[in-house]
Amino acid sequence: MKSSQLVTELKKRLGEEQFDWAFDQEKDQVRLEHKILGRGMNISLPEILAKYAQKKDAAIVDVVYTIEQTFKAMEREQADGFKGLAQVYPIIRSASFPKNSKEGSPFVTTEHTAETRIFYALDMGTTYRLIDESMLPKLGVTAEQVREAARFSVKKLRTDVKRDEVAGSIFYFVNHNDGYDASRILNEAFLKEMRQNIEGDMTVSVPHQDVLIIGDIRSEVGYDVLAQLTMHYFTVGTVPITSLSFVYEDGKLEPIFILAKNKVTKEQEKK
Template sequence: MDTKKMKTELEKRLKHPSRSFIFDREKDQLRIENIRTGKGITVSLPGIIAKWHEQKDQAIDEVVYFVEEGLQAMKEDQVHLTGNESKIYPVIRSTSFPAHSTDNVLFIFDEHTAETRIYYALDLGNSYRLIDENLLKSEGWTLERIRETALFNVRALPINMKEDLVAGNKYYFVRSNDGYDASRILNQAFLKEMEEKISGTMVLAVPHQDVLIIADVQNDTGYDILAQMAMSFFSSGRVPITALSFLYENSELEPIFILGKNRKKEK
């Protein structure tokens, strides 16, 4: 699979009379736009090709789903925060995630760690819309109100975990596939509850939006295993966040690099 073949395949799968395709040969990016509104989504082909070599058609299926849902969400012009308070959630994204929409409108977000930010989204069912300044102003809401509402809602989400014991270290996986698994890292009551269960060092990872990993690390091997897990999830996730892990100490998250047996806090 090369760039030309991937471009052709995506264009075939996403073809629609209301859409146009713009290929940036220099950046190896394909943009899918709504002809009427000019709004669209840009995907990087090398990343999709790399996933295709591991996952074959599943990698393309995920991209097509992401684009279809994203374009559908962009058509939802008449969305409202008021009356939909229970559908407002925080979403964790990397610090490299765009701060502005394709219309150059600033998204509403809070700084979280050196690796992550907290954006806010209105859940639309099968998709969501990130909340931007225009929506905030049109509804007369404040960032503080958005923040309080979103954090309240994420605390109310059910938490289903699976456990795995490897080389004396215990790993907990939160995977509800509701789009907000990584967001559960913002539930301080849950993190405190987990801290009480953990006898070793508490380390967390949010490699992509659909997983939160909590590790009870008892030995150096435990760090290495978590690093491998985080990198694997990061490489396969539809919305990657970070392959780095986080120490949880004194209710704070500290990004760490894990290299063999050495753990180094990020400055």
């Protein structure tokens, strides 16, 4: 399928009565503008086409659902306004993720690691909206109050894990598909609790938005397995974050680079 064919298919499924469509061949993206709301979104076509090559029609079904739910959330927001801080959650994104909204307003963010940054979202049920500075007056709060509310909210998220053993190392997966799986890396109490049950090196990975992987690495082979796991999840994730993992020790996250059968931390790399 080519980009132009994908645009035609999206138009067929989403309709042209509700939206104005602008296909930018040079950037290989399409812009949708909701005629009533006066708001829109840019859709990058290569990513959808890559998923279409693997998942076929299911990839298009997924993106259509996401677009529909996003605009429905915008409609509810416009009709009802914001409800306050109860539904504010932290969101982990890659350090290269855009720092401004499409309208040019800076997102509310917090530094996390060299590879990741914390954003904040207003949960709207089936979707959420990243909070930018233009939204703060409507919420009636400051950026610091948003951060504090998010720190509280992440502690309320379930932390059930699925356990798997590979080549003598143990891997725990948090995968609730609620949009905040990777955000659980910010639940310090959860990480400390997991550390007490881990015999080897504790690693933490957020390859994409919908999974958190905690490793009990007991051998060099375990690091090889971890590298393969994180790269796989990073490749297939809807919202990739980082293929790098972190060693967790004394409440700190140290990024590691896994080469062949050796693990190399940033500090070791400098020596």
